[in-house]
Structures are given as C-alpha cells and as structure tokens.
Amino acid sequence: MSLVETDDVDGGEILSLHQRILSDIREKILSGTWAPGHRIPFEHELTAQYNCSRMTVNKALSQLAKAGLIERRRRSGSFVRQPQSQAAVLELHDIRIEVEALGLPYRYERLERVKRRSSAEDRARLGLAAPGPVLALEGLHFAGERPFALEQRLINLSAVAEAGEEEFLDIAPGPWLIGRVPWSEAEHRIRAMAADENIADALDIDAGAPCLVVERRTWSAGHPVTHVRFIYPAESHTLVARFTPSQG
Amino acid sequence: MSLVETDDVDGGEILSLHQRILSDIREKILSGTWAPGHRIPFEHELTAQYNCSRMTVNKALSQLAKAGLIERRRRSGSFVRQPQSQAAVLELHDIRIEVEALGLPYRYERLERVKRRSSAEDRARLGLAAPGPVLALEGLHFAGERPFALEQRLINLSAVAEAGEEEFLDIAPGPWLIGRVPWSEAEHRIRAMAADENIADALDIDAGAPCLVVERRTWSAGHPVTHVRFIYPAESHTLVARFTPSQG
DNA sequence: ATGGCGATTATGTATATACATATTGAAACA
C-alpha cells in the first residue's frame, strides 16, 4: 500500500514486545484503519494497553517516526503521516496486457525449467526459513518479434504443489498462478541494472545496456508463494503509476 | 551522569549523545579507518570511553546494525559489514527521510535556478496548454559526502507564484511545495536510463552507467503544479513498494 | 478582547538495573 521500509516480514515470527507494538501500529496504518492525520494513542495509553513501560513504547514509536510513517509532536501526540502511495498500478502488472495495449502480438516462451530443493539463494529470494522443493523458471515475453521482457521466477512448491506438474512451455507462470493462489501480500523492488552477458543475449541488446528490473515477492496467508524478476530493456519500458492522495 | 548538551558539529547540528556515538562510529567506517570485518569496541568499552550508560551505547549500535553498517554477534562483538550496498530502500516522496533512514546525514544543494517563460518542452513536461512563467531548478541530494540523487524540477509559477521568490539554495523544493500546495493528483513514470555526461558528472558516476529515473507530475485542483525528475545511480538504490490487495 | 505567562502535558534523552539468550572456550568426563 505504501512505500515503506520493509526489512522484516512478519510471517509468524517471534517478535519482541517493542517489535510487536511497532508491527501492530504499522499494520493499522498500512491497512488504512488509521488514516493519515489520525492521532495514534499516547505513549501512556499504549503503556497501559500493552502493560509495559514507556521506554518500550517509545522505542517502537521512535522507529516508526524514523521510518517516516508517523510524525511526533511534543505536547500533541503522534500522527499518521501522508503516505502518498503509488503502488496501485504496480498491482496490475500483467505483461500480456501491456504488450497488447501496444497493439503488438504477445507470445511467451519458456527458456528453462528446473525443479530442485531450495538453495540458500532460493530461500533468500522467497523469504523461506526451511529448505523445501522449488520450481525455477526462466522465460521470455515477446512483443511481436522482439523480446519484451525476461522473466526469472521461483515458485515455492510447498505452497503451490500443483505447479510442479505444469510445464509452462508457452503459458506464463504469472497468469497461471493468479488463477490458483489468492495472494494476500506483495512486495516490489524496482531498480536499474546494467545487462550482463546472459541478459543481453536473451533480450538481444548490448551487454552493459541499462535495464529496468522489477522484482516481486508474493505471500499468501503469510506463506511465501513466488518470487519473480522481470528485466526490461531500458528503452522499451516505462512504468506508469497514477493516483490521487485521497486513498486514506 | 551528564545531561550535558554536546555541541558536536556534524553539519552544524546539536547531537544527542547516542547520535554523536553513532556519528563517530559511522565516520570511522565510511572513512575506511575501520575496514570491513573490523571488530568495533565492545559496548562496555564505549561506555567507558563516552562515560555514559550501556543503554546509550546500545541505542547507537542498534541503529547502526539496522542501517546495515555493522553486524552484531552475541558473545563476539560488533563488526563492520562488507558490502554496505543492497539494503537501500527508497521512498519516493521524501528523500531526506530515505537518507536519514540509512543513518547518513542529509544535505540538499542547489545547482541551478532559472526563471523563464515556458518553452514548448516545459509545457510538455508540465502538461500546460498556454505559455506562462516557470521556475526551472536543478539540485543534488547528498547522503553524507556522496551524491544520492539528482533532481530536475519545473514549477508552474502561474499556480505557485510565491515559489518565484524562493531561492531554494539549501532547502529542497519538494518539502517546500508540500507545505504550501495541496496536490490532488500525481503521475509517476519510472524507467531505467544510461547516464549522460551531465548526469554522470553530477552524480559522480561513469557516463553510460545505468540509472533509475523517477518522474512525477503533480496537479492541484486540475492545474499542473510541478514536474520533477529524480535520477538515482543504479547500484546503490532500490525502490520498494509493498502492499496488500485489500484495496480492491 | 488580547497579549503575556505560568502550569500542564507529551515527547526526548539518559540512567541504573535486571534478566534473557546466544555463543564461545575450557574443564570434566567417557
């Protein structure tokens, strides 16, 4: 919902008290329960509510303030800041639709498909704690004859076992997953990158050329489902997000 | 014992004690005095050195750990981390908060300021139909000593006349505008780009290096207010958007 | 009314203390 620091993903982890307080409040803010401008409870109220000392509450609130989620004012209290989020459009990230919107024929082509026990890197990408079976896919999205985007995906087979039976030869895993797994949460990372040999080769561009990289991790009911990385040649793609601030 | 104000000057500000400790250690790390892998003094040593309680030292070290500068290991001590890289998280709406969340001192510096009658390109950027006065600004956001982002901004003076009187020498126009103009709508464009000579120069990177470009147009009550372009060096910045599908 | 001024209040910072927890190194044991 908003652009927020996300170093921890609480998916059933053991949290210390101040982390729990922080997490509770963040949840209320991100879910919109507490709209921008809303005054969150005073420290002494939270102290009573959580039956803890003010220092503990203070630690949580200080961190929220540092992250920019709330604003603290002496004598007045702490208030939810304007998030000015823009994630709304990222949600509709379906490459087929993008390509067809350009009036070009769309096609997906599988490059690689490997079923394996998750490596440490796989687990880092998915945010998994324990090892388990995963499906690693690589494929190309075409707009007409030209490669439009390279997709590198990891699917957690513990969460979506049936994906292990699917070949994904010419249907992209994204739409396939959407129809089967109701996701509850997603995180995007967007960055620029220079194309390495592999990427340059797949996308038919020069090595070192700038690319836009969009990574998405998706959870369903607290469990990691998939991690996907889309790599677009810089010149072919602009991400557009449009929104009004009234979302609160 | 001392509630003494320590007027340590780090950009001319008065720092609390734990901020000063944090700042001192950060300085040693960023300057290379303490190389990656180096064990920084134990909490009880810093306690003695600064003549303060362990809680105060702990607060500083915890923040450094959260910012990713150091790694803390029980029974072993705290160590300078290797990469200092990928943990970077980016918020679009306020760069100062982004930078400070990394534990680095923030600074804005104006590079250029031109008042002019809008050119055709200016009108395209702002989405203006008729000519009128605009203010073109260029400035650099710093994280510590390093350029963090280059900002190229255009302000529609027909909509915000008072901006024409402002110098924007060391205050960024973004926060200034937010306090004055209630915006009603915004549009973002995000893309990757190779740095040209100008950009490379300003950001102190190589020409041709990939950059993340975030452009924003803002309207207030249907009238274009400003167009801004942020250019980030690719290697150090990742944009993170997190949300749940609850919004529909 | 109204402008100043102290009291009140919430946050900001720091202290001393306590116990929990993870990890290491060494001693005790099989």
Next chain:
DNA sequence: TGTTTCAATATGTATATACATAATCGCCAT
C-alpha cells in the same frame, strides 16, 4: 580422543526513574 557440560561473556530486551524540552491551554492583567 571425542563429547558433554558449564561458566563466562556480549548482546537483546525490558524495567522504573529522572529530568529536559517544546507546545499548548487557560488564567490573569492590561
């Protein structure tokens, strides 16, 4: 020799307390 146990140690979290600081409210005097 290898393993188990245990104490020492550094960090992690939380407590109660204290005083500082900034902002606001309401009272009072002009």
